[in-house]
Amino acid sequence: MKRFLSLLLTAALLMSLLSVGAVAEEKPLLTIDVYNDAANYNGIQTGWFAKVIKDRFNIELNIIASQVVGNTIYATRSEAGNLGDIILVDKAKFPEIVEAGLARDISDKLPACENIMQFKNQIDVYNKGLTGQDGVYYGIPTEMTDTSPVTLTDDVIYSSPMLRWDLYKKIGAPKLENLDDLLDALVKIHEIHPTNDDGDPAYPFTLWPDWDGNDNMIGIANVVQLTTWYGEKIKGSAILKPDNTFSEIYNRENAYYTITKFLNKANQLGLVDPDSGTQTWDNVSAKLSSGRADLMWYSWEVGFWNSVDRLNQGNAFIFIPVGDQKYYADADRYFGSDRMFGVGAGVDDEKYERIMEFLDWYASPEGATFQHDGIEGLNYTVNEEGKFVPYKDNALMDNLPVPDEFGGGGYSDGNNAINQWIVSSICVNPVTGERYAQKFWQSYKDMTMTEMKKEWSEMFQAEDPVDYMKKQGMLLASPSVDFTPAADNNDIIAIRSDVNATLCEYTWNLIFAADDAEFESLWDEMITQMDGFGYKDLYAYDCSVWQPEVDAKVAAAAAME
Amino acid sequence: MSKKARSYVEFLYILPFLILVALVSYYPLYGWIYAFHDYMPPRPISKDTFVGLKWFAFIVENPVRLADVGRVLTNTFAMSGISLLFSWFPMIFAVFLNEIRCRPYRKFVQTVTTLPNFISWVLVYSIAFNVLSSTGAVNTILQNLGMIEKPVAFLSSKEHVWFRMWLWLTWKNAGWAAIMYLAAISAIDEQMIEAAKVDGATRMQIIMHITIPCLLPTYFVIVMLNLANFLSNGMEQYYVFMNNFNKKSIEVLDLYVYNIATSGRGNYPLSTAISMLKSLVSVVLLFITNTASRLVRGEGFI
Numbered sequence: 001m002k003r004f005l006s007l008l009l010t011a012a013l014l015m016s017l018l019s020v021g022a023v024a025e026e027k028p029l030l031t032i033d034v035y036n037d038a039a040n041y042n043g044i045q046t047g048w049f050a051k052v053i054k055d056r057f058n059i060e061l062n063i064i065a066s067q068v069v070g071n072t073i074y075a076t077r078s079e080a081g082n083l084g085d086i087i088l089v090d091k092a093k094f095p096e097i098v099e100a101g102l103a104r105d106i107s108d109k110l111p112a113c114e115n116i117m118q119f120k121n122q123i124d125v126y127n128k129g130l131t132g133q134d135g136v137y138y139g140i141p142t143e144m145t146d147t148s149p150v151t152l153t154d155d156v157i158y159s160s161p162m163l164r165w166d167l168y169k170k171i172g173a174p175k176l177e178n179l180d181d182l183l184d185a186l187v188k189i190h191e192i193h194p195t196n197d198d199g200d201p202a203y204p205f206t207l208w209p210d211w212d213g214n215d216n217m218i219g220i221a222n223v224v225q226l227t228t229w230y231g232e233k234i235k236g237s238a239i240l241k242p243d244n245t246f247s248e249i250y251n252r253e254n255a256y257y258t259i260t261k262f263l264n265k266a267n268q269l270g271l272v273d274p275d276s277g278t279q280t281w282d283n284v285s286a287k288l289s290s291g292r293a294d295l296m297w298y299s300w301e302v303g304f305w306n307s308v309d310r311l312n313q314g315n316a317f318i319f320i321p322v323g324d325q326k327y328y329a330d331a332d333r334y335f336g337s338d339r340m341f342g343v344g345a346g347v348d349d350e351k352y353e354r355i356m357e358f359l360d361w362y363a364s365p366e367g368a369t370f371q372h373d374g375i376e377g378l379n380y381t382v383n384e385e386g387k388f389v390p391y392k393d394n395a396l397m398d399n400l401p402v403p404d405e406f407g408g409g410g411y412s413d414g415n416n417a418i419n420q421w422i423v424s425s426i427c428v429n430p431v432t433g434e435r436y437a438q439k440f441w442q443s444y445k446d447m448t449m450t451e452m453k454k455e456w457s458e459m460f461q462a463e464d465p466v467d468y469m470k471k472q473g474m475l476l477a478s479p480s481v482d483f484t485p486a487a488d489n490n491d492i493i494a495i496r497s498d499v500n501a502t503l504c505e506y507t508w509n510l511i512f513a514a515d516d517a518e519f520e521s522l523w524d525e526m527i528t529q530m531d532g533f534g535y536k537d538l539y540a541y542d543c544s545v546w547q548p549e550v551d552a553k554v555a556a557a558a559a560m561e
Numbered sequence: 562m563s564k565k566a567r568s569y570v571e572f573l574y575i576l577p578f579l580i581l582v583a584l585v586s587y588y589p590l591y592g593w594i595y596a597f598h599d600y601m602p603p604r605p606i607s608k609d610t611f612v613g614l615k616w617f618a619f620i621v622e623n624p625v626r627l628a629d630v631g632r633v634l635t636n637t638f639a640m641s642g643i644s645l646l647f648s649w650f651p652m653i654f655a656v657f658l659n660e661i662r663c664r665p666y667r668k669f670v671q672t673v674t675t676l677p678n679f680i681s682w683v684l685v686y687s688i689a690f691n692v693l694s695s696t697g698a699v700n701t702i703l704q705n706l707g708m709i710e711k712p713v714a715f716l717s718s719k720e721h722v723w724f725r726m727w728l729w730l731t732w733k734n735a736g737w738a739a740i741m742y743l744a745a746i747s748a749i750d751e752q753m754i755e756a757a758k759v760d761g762a763t764r765m766q767i768i769m770h771i772t773i774p775c776l777l778p779t780y781f782v783i784v785m786l787n788l789a790n791f792l793s794n795g796m797e798q799y800y801v802f803m804n805n806f807n808k809k810s811i812e813v814l815d816l817y818v819y820n821i822a823t824s825g826r827g828n829y830p831l832s833t834a835i836s837m838l839k840s841l842v843s844v845v846l847l848f849i850t851n852t853a854s855r856l857v858r859g860e861g862f863i
Contacts, residue, residue, distance in 0.1 A: 074602055078603030100605075213824070278804050487826075488825075490599055493826050497824045497825050498626065501820070505808055508804075508806065509806065512717075532623070
């Protein structure tokens with residue numbers, strides 16, 4: 001036994017010596033803690049993306065994901081004085097992080113980062129707004145675009161009604177004038193498509209509660225999103241109307257009421273999945289990919305069903321306009337999305353240098369290609385003209401195995417866990433001259449110029465959904481501005497939490513209300529409860545917080561005309 | 562060794578335990594300080610953030626919020642009360658389990674009822690979802706039998722929430738809780754039972770007059786322990802089963818505190834203040850139990 005132990009010890013010693021020897025030639029292995037509000041994965045980055053970084057920088061990423069381990073990690077880590085080496089937080093938190101001395105001044109190194117500084121204009125505007133000084137840098141905005149604040153590059157918008165083309169044609173492709181027409185159409189679709197191919201029940205609406213109250217918007221996520229169909233956008237606890245005025249969310253003239261009522265009618269007609277209130281997003285995504293939903297409303301939702309094959313077969317989801325709607329859409333996020341990158345105040349100079357080197361690569365064409373397009377030979381191929389061609393575009397959806405030379409494991413498991421980019425996917429890749437996102441590639445367009453799309457174009461006399469909306473005057477594009485909402489104080493946090501919980505609870509019960517009388521009396525009860533928790537104060541507060549953004553948007557739109 | 566020196570040495574024996582108690586039970590009370598400050602991470606608390614009793618007033622001043630706290634306390638008392646009321650259930654279960662003559666079958670029943678104790682509540686909910694959802698086993702069977710036309714929404718039902726939560730708790734815990742009683746049963750003197758049999762006692766009479774009386778001391782100890790945990794009925798179970806339909810009846814104190822601290826940005830001072838309420842109620846409960854004990858047994862325990 002003793003001999004065996006000593007052998008084991010010697011072996012271990014040898015191994016450690018060997019591994020030290022191998023790395024000593026390059027820079028030593030560095031673990032970077034990434035405090036991350038965007039990640040859905042907590043722990044050390046694994047798989048192919050880990051290999052990409054390790055091969056280039058000998059760095060490994062330790063992701064600290066507040067969405068996974070809970071928001072309290074933000075309090076405990078900031079209490080300890082060190083949030084992380086790289087900080088990726090919600091934009092609203094960034095000013096207080098800088099104020100509390102948790103973020104490092106990166107003015108000395110940032111200007112030399114050529115790849116990041118392609119967005120110099122946006123970075124300057126943000127940091128000037130943060131510190132009031134020129135040339136002082138703390139934060140790097142995320143997902144900035146190389147277009148303009150008023151351009152709308154996408155051919156679809158974030159939320160619009162989408163139906164399955166084959167089912168829509170089967171019921172006679174009726175022209176939809178309003179939500180009642182949409183319900184009629186869905187009743188007919190439900191009749192001809194009560195189950196998917198496996199015999200599991202399918203419903204036009206399958207909703208989920210896990211995202212309620214997210215993204216600075218009170219109320220249940222599914223209703224909140226659908227208010228944009230009538231040009232209304234929720235800002236905190238207020239609704240921003242198309243004429244740029246605010247209104248109370250529970251006002252019966254507003255879209256929150258219209259949509260809740262619409263879902264209630266749908267439920268009375270038996271069109272809502274009875275599990276809606278109790279299932280999680282994971283259950284829903286499984287239902288979407290097995291054809292158990294007949295209506296989709298997020299542009300990315302179609303990713304769970306549409307594929308090149310299905311576009312060819314004509315049973316993919318596509319936008320079907322409803323006559324009385326006016327769609328709210330955000331223009332290209334020129335100034336970036338709602339999160340910020342920063343560097344932790346606790347990093348030493350050597351680590352700082354390597355972090356900036358990494359971040360600059362992260363914004364480089366090579367880095368952006370890995371993030372948006374994946375691996376050459378696995379997710380795309382390059383044709384003779386040097387353009388990308390889609391290849392195995394189900395790698396993420398089906399977690400395809402990655403060959404060992406690229407790091408092994410499943411593709412989705414090894415995907416970039418930071419889950420946020422500096423360069424938006426609609427930026428042009430200087431290497432190919434095409435945008436990073438696959439749907440803009442000429443090769444992809446050729447592949448998907450199917451019979452279905454041709455039929456759609458002919459019926460609606462437009463090239464794509466955004467083109468149709470523009471031609472019909474149904475599009476309200478909201479310009480991108482640099483704006484950070486003020487952080488709530490504790491009083492507002494408490495009121496917001498109670499008001500949101502009340503609104504969500506009542507909305508779910510409203511959707512499942514038995515009849516109109518119950519619906520109306522519940523709605524009145526909800527107003528009383530929300531007011532009781534201090535909704536009026538919250539509303540006044542939110543109006544004052546979001547008014548500067550509205551002003552900036554109006555000014556930006558005026559400047560472009 | 563003098564008596565005094567010996568008492569010093571003996572004090573040293575218990576010192577480690579005193580330190581442990583101080584560290585584990587008293588040091589965390591330091592966290593109560595957050596209830597008196599306007600604490601907002603990432604800014605640490607300081608003199609400037611001191612707000613006194615603001616957050617306590619915040620709960621009391623608004624009648625709607627006060628009613629909300631009242632609702633939560635009612636839920637907590639009701640669900641703990643139901644478990645306390647039915648705390649004899651594992652004992653009776655153990656007694657009947659012990660009466661099963663076929664040994665393999667008895668072992669089988671015991672294993673099957675004990676196993677759920679080792680499943681986490683998250684998994685219990687996914688089992689519940691698969692069994693009770695609109696396309697779950699129960700609804701499918703009932704529909705195939707033609708007993709119902711539309712699937713029954715078991716999980717989002719607002720009816721009998723407290724009782725159904727007790728059923729789940731019992732399903733998960735009964736087998737495990739019975740282990741203590743099974744041990745106590747095996748300690749019962751065989752001679753008593755033999756003698757009763759000789760005197761012609763039936764099985765029911767043996768249970769009524771020998772087994773259960775012998776189990777009562779164990780039962781009372783366990784009830785006392787449960788009483789101490791009256792307010793801490795945990796939150797995992799209610800957290801996983803909560804949805805927007807049953808929320809009104811399912812939110813218990815621990816879950817309420819958790820929801821306040823974690824929803825959105827999270828209000829730590831307010832949730833600390835409410836969790837202090839729990840200590841207050843516990844102290845009141847302790848005095849009530851103590852008085853009751855003095856009235857019934859003639860002596861209190863503190």
